[in-house]
Amino acid sequence: MDATNHALVGEGVSLSFGGIKVLKGLDVEFRPGEITGLIGPNGAGKTSLFNCLTGAYRPTQGSIRYAGDPLDGLPPARRAEKGVVRSFQTVALCPDLTVVENVMLGLARDYHAGWLSAFLPLPRGRRECADMRLRAMAALAELGLDGVAERYPTEVPPGTQRLVEIARAIAGKPSVLLLDEPAAGLNNAETRDLTRALRSLAAPNLVMVVVEHDMDLVMSICDRIYVLNFGEFVACGPPDVIRQDPDVQRIYLGTDDD
Numbered sequence: 001m002d003a004t005n006h007a008l009v010g011e012g013v014s015l016s017f018g019g020i021k022v023l024k025g026l027d028v029e030f031r032p033g034e035i036t037g038l039i040g041p042n043g044a045g046k047t048s049l050f051n052c053l054t055g056a057y058r059p060t061q062g063s064i065r066y067a068g069d070p071l072d073g074l075p076p077a078r079r080a081e082k083g084v085v086r087s088f089q090t091v092a093l094c095p096d097l098t099v100v101e102n103v104m105l106g107l108a109r110d111y112h113a114g115w116l117s118a119f120l121p122l123p124r125g126r127r128e129c130a131d132m133r134l135r136a137m138a139a140l141a142e143l144g145l146d147g148v149a150e151r152y153p154t155e156v157p158p159g160t161q162r163l164v165e166i167a168r169a170i171a172g173k174p175s176v177l178l179l180d181e182p183a184a185g186l187n188n189a190e191t192r193d194l195t196r197a198l199r200s201l202a203a204p205n206l207v208m209v210v211v212e213h214d215m216d217l218v219m220s221i222c223d224r225i226y227v228l229n230f231g232e233f234v235a236c237g238p239p240d241v242i243r244q245d246p247d248v249q250r251i252y253l254g255t256d257d258d
């Protein structure tokens, strides 16, 4: 795979709220086969950039492309059709559906009869339902969750719920997986499980982007890290380089008054 051709690329991405520039002409490249971290202090612009990538926000200026195709103006659902999917910072599982049914929701767009009719007693619906269930089970197995497939979300711990969300995001075999603070609210053991699970998902044809405050997680899974501060990148490189970067140290030691 040509990493340049299948990258998620932002060029000159700017975003303003009421005249205040929160992203200042960012050039960024997220490559397949890599896990790329997006870090920075509170208010740096991480979520804003993430939302521009998902389509939740429209950049004031600049362009976002995947595999050379512009994504500008496409809402999140259309981006998902192109294989650009995201996970959410707060767990958003449907409590009345089992774990496997929640993961099946992530596949609905691939089926012509639609998710609801897949549950109706019609031949086509039954076939689609069986196929969806197989694919959902495969995604759960990839994350070691097949044992909780028939449980309800409230019956499993928060760390498992977070992994179920990720299973829902990967069930449709995305090309780009955008993870918004996947470790938020998890304890140390759950974060360790998550770290292992994310590492195991890395694949040559998958672009993975992780916005995260947990530095241990970011440093241990990312191949490259972009560091944002006040809407601008102050550093980009592999974890070892980022750890030693004087600007990054200054920002994280809290002596940055600019």
Ligand SMILES: Nc1ncnc2c1ncn2[C@@H]1O[C@H](COP(=O)(O)OP(=O)(O)OP(=O)(O)O)[C@@H](O)[C@H]1O
Residues within 6 Å of the ligand: 017, 022, 040, 041, 042, 043, 044, 045, 046, 047, 048, 049
């Ligand atoms: N919808 C909005 N309206 C106005 N200002 C916003 C909006 N969303 C974000 N901002 C501002 O944009 C700046 C960047 O915010 P953003 O949430 O992107 O930062 P962040 O790096 O994700 O921070 P955190 O780590 O605290 O989530 C902040 O000054 C924030 O107040």
